[in-house]
Amino acid sequence: MSDGWDDGWPLDDEPPFDPEYDAAPPDAADLAWVATTSTDVRARTATRPAPSGPRAASEAYAGRTTLDVLQEVWGYDAFRGEQAEIIDTVVAGGDALVLMPTGGGKSLCYQVPSLVRPGTGVVVSPLIALMQDQVDALSALGVRAGFLNSTQERADRNRVEQAFLAGELDLLYLAPERLRVPETLELLDRGTVALFAIDEAHCVSQWGHDFRPDYLALSLLHERWPDVPRIALTATATEVTHAEIATRLQLGEARHFVASFDRPNIRYRIVPKDNPRAQLLHLLRTEHDGDAGIVYCLSRASVEQTAQYLVDQGIPALPYHAGLDRRVRAANQSRFLREDGIVMVATIAFGMGIDKPDVRFVAHLDLPKSVEGYYQETGRAGRDGLPSTAWLAYGLADVVQQRRMIDTSEGDVAHRRRLTAHLDAMLALCETVSCRRVQLLTYFGQAGSEACGNCDTCLNPPQTWDGTVPAQKLLSTVVRLDQRGQRYGVGHLVDILRGKTTPRVTQLGHGELSTFGVGADLSDGEWRGVVRQLLAQELLAVDTDGYGTLRLSPGSGEVLRGERSVPLRRETASASGKAKAERGSRSGSRSAAAADLSGPDAELFERLRAWRAATAREQGVPAYVVFHDATLRAVVESRPSSLADLGSISGVGATKLERYGAGLLAALEGTDAEPLLDEVVEPA
Secondary structure (H helix, E strand, O other): OOOOOOOOOOOOOOOOOOOOOOOOOOOHHHHHHHHHHHHHHHHOOOOOOOOOOOOOOOHHHOOOHHHHHHHHHHHHOOOOOOHHHHHHHHHHOOOOOEEEEOOOOOOOHHHHHHOOOOOEEEEEEEOOHHHHHHHHHHHHHOOOEEEEOOOOHHHHHHHHHHHHHHHOOOEEOOOOHHHOOOHHHHHHHHEEEEEEOOOOHHHHHOOOOOOHHEEEEHHHHHOOOOOOOOEEEEOOHEEEEEEEHHHOOOOOOEEEEEOOOOOOOOEEEEEEEEOHHHHHHHHHHHHHHEEEEEEEEHHHHHHHHHHHHHHHHHEEEEEEOOOOOOOHHHHHHHHHOOOOOOOOOOOOOOOOOOOOOOOOEEEEEOOOOOOOHHHHHHHHOOOOOOEEEEEEOHHHHHHHHHHHHHHOOOOOOOHHHHHHHHHHHHHHHHOOEEEEEEEHHHOOOOOOOOOOOOOHHOOOOOOEEEHHHHHHHHHHHHHHHHHHHOOOOHHHHHHHHOOOOHHHEEEEEEEOOOEEEEOEEEEEHHHHHHHHHHHHHHOEOOOOOOOOOOEEOOOOHHOOOOOOOOOEOOOOOOOOOOOOOOOOOOOOOOOOHOOOOOOHHHHHHHHHHHHHHHHHHOOOOOHHHOOOOHHHHHHHHOOOOHHHHHHOOOOOOHHHHHHOEEEEEOOHHHOOOOOOOHHOOOOO
């Protein structure tokens, strides 16, 4: 398969689309299917078979309050933010549209109501590849969960269907494609549905970065089951996308809950790109040695080259992109979820729905196409609330590449205008001289936020300077070349401005230009910074000839005539990472999650992580299913001496206490207790 620049979902042969069914393309045919399906649903509503009678809530939680369930199952003392109000709304039978950042606790907003309402909570999710892990995590809490998708054998599907009909499931996960299938609709008719949860609801937006055609048909949930409450959830949505979700899912009567998009535990850093792989290695060696993380690259070739580079440097890295064999992707994803300290190098095909709480960093080696995409991807770091890093290497070539991709993209003028607006917002975030967190929150409609004091621009405020004269010199050079019918890229323009007598300059006679040598006061790097920022401000444009040549933009004239000033951000030196770190064993490294712990506490924390990793391997589940890093830190800080003490720690619910408590206490005391395999609960 050839290398591709845009490697987003869906993949050819894997999630989020269920490969057993053909997905309609996102065009008029798809919309026609939606209309036909909706009409068919309305016609059949009156004749569908009635359930045998309402089933009670899960027997174990009958008569319990939602707070009781939270404390007993999840081990948390209280709800956070608007969770309680959202849950009360759904438990009472109302619809809800929830915008909440990754790590904000969205899942609890439908999981808790599913336990206290009669019937089974049905979760519509595009993430087939992760359903087993989601079910495993719930099973570890004592929650009866199952899923239906095309990866199962027929016997396994039959078992889950019978459990649903018998009222023996608290939660059932389905891909949206399943709701195309009449047998699935009839199955849901025959059982009792407690609620419908529509996860990753932004996938319904046709103009969003994660559009899924099958989400357009989910309005049928309200039409076919008008009395079943629905909750739609997303971690990222602008006001426009928010409104589109409500319209397309027919959530006009739903209560809207918009939590703060602030992720205070994430430190945002954007650095000038200069040998990005070496810069990445420097970041890992100095700040995230031994940590799990995700590195995003724009192309598949870059993914494989970067992963191999890290492996050669002694970093346990794995590649993930749509061109890899499906079994390789599945194996790499499984290792990332189940092992500590794995670095996944991926295209944007990876990450949605990854519920790994201890991802300590997300790095971008290429510029994301939109703030929405950047926010969602960086939001995969630090879901457990512990300090984490969002790091981006950004340079001139990124701007040139993205501008050219937009200019040559398919679609009408309005489509290209939307892409340009997305890119402009992303460039504004990169070039800002104010707090990056404030810039992000303002983009998502949260104006008035105070500077965070934690991002790179707060910790090291950038200097600005008046770049009007250098901009005029550069644009004048473009004009003089254009008068000769010539256009060139940034390298040749900088050579002219700095007065370099290269063979090319001499051959073309460009030493005779009036602007030759007028920019000798700036270095190559400084001139490239000028070009990058002019492109970001749309005062210069990239030609669509495919060679990255530069031309004037509509705004160039104002600068040349002196009608517009050009404030620029002064270029800063980037961490080169050229100091060679010693290769070899990483066993003595301390994770970032333990960086602020004292020596003895840090050693104990790492010992508990080692016990957790061994337990998870024995049971075949991801490490976070056993306990989160945040819970292990709390154990280190409180030093529980009994199961009762351990049960009082946040994140230790009744089932986890029974299953893992003795082993954790033994590890805390320094004895080698083996995991109790007979206590493992098989997933539903």
